[in-house]
Amino acid sequence: MKILIADDHELFLNGLEFVLETEFKDSEVVLAKNYTEIFKQLDAHKNFDLIITDLAMPGANWFEALNRIHQMTGETPIIIVSAVFDKEILQKTLEVGVSGYIPKSSSNAVMLGAINLVLAGGVYIPHELLDNTVNNKEITQEIKTLQTLSDEQVSKKTPKKLTPRQIEVIKAIARGLSNKLIAYELGLTEGTVKVHVTVILKVLGVNNRTAAVMEAVKNGYISKSEVNL
Numbered sequence: 001m002k003i004l005i006a007d008d009h010e011l012f013l014n015g016l017e018f019v020l021e022t023e024f025k026d027s028e029v030v031l032a033k034n035y036t037e038i039f040k041q042l043d044a045h046k047n048f049d050l051i052i053t054d055l056a057m058p059g060a061n062w063f064e065a066l067n068r069i070h071q072m073t074g075e076t077p078i079i080i081v082s083a084v085f086d087k088e089i090l091q092k093t094l095e096v097g098v099s100g101y102i103p104k105s106s107s108n109a110v111m112l113g114a115i116n117l118v119l120a121g122g123v124y125i126p127h128e129l130l131d132n133t134v135n136n137k138e139i140t141q142e143i144k145t146l147q148t149l150s151d152e153q154v155s156k157k158t159p160k161k162l163t164p165r166q167i168e169v170i171k172a173i174a175r176g177l178s179n180k181l182i183a184y185e186l187g188l189t190e191g192t193v194k195v196h197v198t199v200i201l202k203v204l205g206v207n208n209r210t211a212a213v214m215e216a217v218k219n220g221y222i223s224k225s226e227v228n229l
Contacts, residue, residue, distance in 0.1 A: 001024055001026065001027045001028070001049045001050065002027070002028045002030070002045070002047060002048050002049050002050075003020055003024070003027055003028070003029050003030070003048065003049065003050045003051075003052065004029075004030045004032065004038065004041055004042075004048045004050070004051045004052070004053075005017060005020065005029060005030070005031060005032070005051075005052045005053070006031070006032035006033065006034070006035075006037065006038050006051075006052070006053040006054060006057065007033070007053070007054040007057070007081070008033050008034055008054060008057045008058060009054075010033070012054075012104070013031055013033065016052070016081070017029050017031060019108055019111070019112070020052075020115075023112050023115075030045070030048075032053075033057075034057045034058040034059040035057055035058070035059030035060035035062075035065045036058070036059035036060070037059070038051075038053065038059075038065070038069065039059075039060075039068070039069075039072075042069065042072045042073065043072075046072070046073070048073065048076050049076065049119075050076065050077055050079070050115070050118070050119065051069065051073065051076055051077070051078045051079070052078075052079045052080075052081055052115070053069075053078070053079075053080060053081070054080075054081060054082055055080050055082040055084050055089070055093075056082070056084065063092060063096065066078065066093060066096045066097075066098060067096055070096055070097040070098075074180070075178050075179070075180060077099040077100070077118045077119065078097065078098045078099055078100075079098070079099060079100035079101075079102060079114070079115065079118055079124070080093055080098055080100065080101045080102065081102045081103075081104055081111070082101070082102075082103070082104060083103070083104045083105075085103055085128070090125065094123070094125075094191040095189070095191060097190055097191065098191075099118040099122075099123050099124070099194055100114050100115070100117070100118045100123060100124035100125075101124065101125060101126065102114050102124065102126065103126055103128075106126070116207060117198065117201070117207070119208075120197075120201060120207055120208040120209055121173075121179060121194070121197045121201075121208075121209045122194060122195075122197045122198030122201055123191065123194035123195050123197070123198050124198070125195075161203065162200065162203060162204075162216070162219075162221055165196065166196055166199065166200050166203070167216075167221050168186060169182060169186070169193060169196045169197065169200060170200055170212060170213065170216045170221060170222065171221075171222055171226060172185060172186070173197070173209050173212065173213055174213045174216070174217075174222050174226050174227045174228065175226070175228050176228050179193045179194055179197065197209070197212075200212055204216065204219075213227055
């Protein structure tokens, strides 16, 4: 796996590099210290599997920079790791196509859990910023679901109940569609799809898309003939 990480604080950048190389043994981690260096890396190497970046850095306005990064990388998930803790900014990053927003104060365990969730196709929003994050009824309902789901509710003893919209999304995943294509097919934003995927993973008690499809088949939401992964 090839990961691009960017931060204008060298100590944090090197620490994050160490954490990622320890967790993802076969990964190649590329460093950048500002948005200008990010763009240079993306011009030279377009095959990154994950981009993790600070928000406020030299080289560009963060909103314009994230738009450009998303346009340059397509389906590559983007995660923000920032000391900025603002709901309006979080909402704007989701609208741009960011898949995760991790506070810099997070523990290594929380950060790695968020990264793995994003790599599975979901979206990570810190609990402190869940309330009223998005002005979208569908997303608001899914965020409320995330807030109320407990470990007991997603245990094997509890029935795995998906909503009609979640079933549409998991069926699209079973056909091998990307979040972007699912969004196009269902008339949703990509950020909305990512939140649906996050809830689906939580409800089904799994940590990746393939396992979610298999669990959905087991629970009768998808027939084996509909699976094309």
